[in-house]
Amino acid sequence: MSLFDYLLRLGDNALILSQRLGEWCGHGPVVEEDIALTNVALDLLGQGRLWLTYAGEVEGRGRDEDKLAFLRDAGEFRNVLLVEQPNGDFAVTMARQFFFDAWHHLLLAKLSDSTDERIRGIAAKALKEVTYHLRRSADWVIRLGDGTEESHARMQAAVDNLWMYTGELFEMDAVEEEMKQAGIGCDLAALGAPWMSEIGKVFGEATLEVPKQTWMQHGGKRGVHSEKFGYILAEMQFLQRAYPGAQW
Amino acid sequence: MNEWPLWEVFVRSQHGLAHQHAGSLHAPDAETAINNARDVYTRRNEGVSIWVVRSSDIAASSPGEKGPMFEPASTKPYRHPTFYDVPDEVKHL
């Protein structure tokens, strides 16, 4: 069921990243930033809900957005490894966000031309929000990279540590190939060059070095996640697991 | 302390005739101020124009600020009190 899998990937990326960003609430470096981060979390959650709802319909087994979010175990989640990485400090969070936003923006632009009408609609709406997310995260990478010595060091370290998770964003596997052939999805590998170009441009302004490492981690899209992932689910899914069948 | 300067925010909604003073916020520079103003002052409005001015750059005779206009936003309906299913019998909500 490739379309179902494909939609889960889109929905899980948004959902898990939103879950991570929500952890910042009340703990940000300044009130204005607390509001901004929460705004991004809310946008992504909204997108995740749209993707997952559609996924459930496509699957046709009666699973709605909540059944999918709260009752799947880790092996069934299809988000990339990048979005499940811990928040770390603000530099780590913004590096993660920037890498994702730059890719997400390119992807949604392509999906706005999908042969699937529903995907087109969701992508077009999400694109407006993600255009703003990208501007924000790029602005922060620049300010932290070209800020103080300390912020520069933290930002470079964050970039170096997260780099190995970026490769998975451009992986084409059987599901992606099938979606691409059908005109529903797109060629992820082809997004690599424009993405690198954006990274290069922003890093230039930020006085950051693009890591030279080429070896990449993967597995998220196949349901092979990191050790931390189980804890995300344990927290997120607790109430639904503890009170099966209850309405909230 | 290295405090971020204060900025005044002016917003013109989609059908508005002029920018109205919405409030203030702290930001290190104009770009960040505009980004933050969007998040703080236009959560329930879409398609607005935002101006930000450093508070210290404002010369005023007497402060005659007008409040911002509110228009319902269609994409986040749960921000509006009418979205909730509360039985009619329950008063004062």
Place this chain on the structure above:
Amino acid sequence: MDPSDQTFQERIDQGVKIEPKDYMAEGYRKTLVRQISQHAHSEIVGQLPEGNWIGRAPTLRRKAILLAKVQDEAGHGLYLYSAAETLGVSRDSMIADLHSGKAKYSSIFNYPTLTWADIGAIGWLVDGAAIINQIALCRCSYGPYARAMVRICKEESFHQRQGFEILLSLCRGTAEQKAMAQDALNRWWWPSLMMFGPHDGESTHAEQSSRWKIKIVSNDGLRQKFVDQTVPQGDFLGLTFPDPLLKWNAERGHYDFGEVDWEEFRNVVQGNGPCNRERLRERVRAHEEGAWVRDAAMAYAQKHAKKAA
């Protein structure tokens, strides 16, 4: 009375709004700075007990609503800091006062959110109480504060309704869920009544604040209003209030209710509530750990301002 203070008082009596550049009695300015900044601190600290359940919200819709609510709260804090800054105090100095313990925030946020039902109770009771207080303040004499209140009130009613809706779902749910709701009411009822402050006779600032139209309705008046409004809502939910003396008094046309535990109130205000230390510790930590971020943004701005010049 100093003649300028006399004129100032007359303007207030006539219902004229006082604006930032107007003459104001020093006591008026000081009282407002204290009241507005403490109100702002409350919104910010208030993010913590509710933020505690964002990660564990039981459905995606509830998660979205809670995120929006907590975001609103941060926004309210920001409007209020801005209103206070018009009086010549900087946000940094207000935050420093909060962190040192010199400035207070609403005692209600020193209670823990132990279950999902607590999130419902906070929306229903705490925001309900805040709305009553804030509606009164929309008529406050100081322009920026009154206007901030109008803006906040418009957003706040969504908060109360979402809280009530959470509890309605629980009360219509399983026996365990209903018990969860009752338990939350048992723990949040009295602290909500404490939000209105001590009896008016004992409040040190009350009389002057009334004359300056900074305080519009008495503490006891607001508390009575809150009880009268809220009890029928609780009855509708099928919940029992933890007050054996709570009873409708037909003669008065109001509910009679028991006495607040003022010892508990004083303790919590003085810093001995269940969560005072951890709330403050967290705010201090976030601020200190965020220093390098704020410094970096300023450094960048300064570097590029020089380049542009």
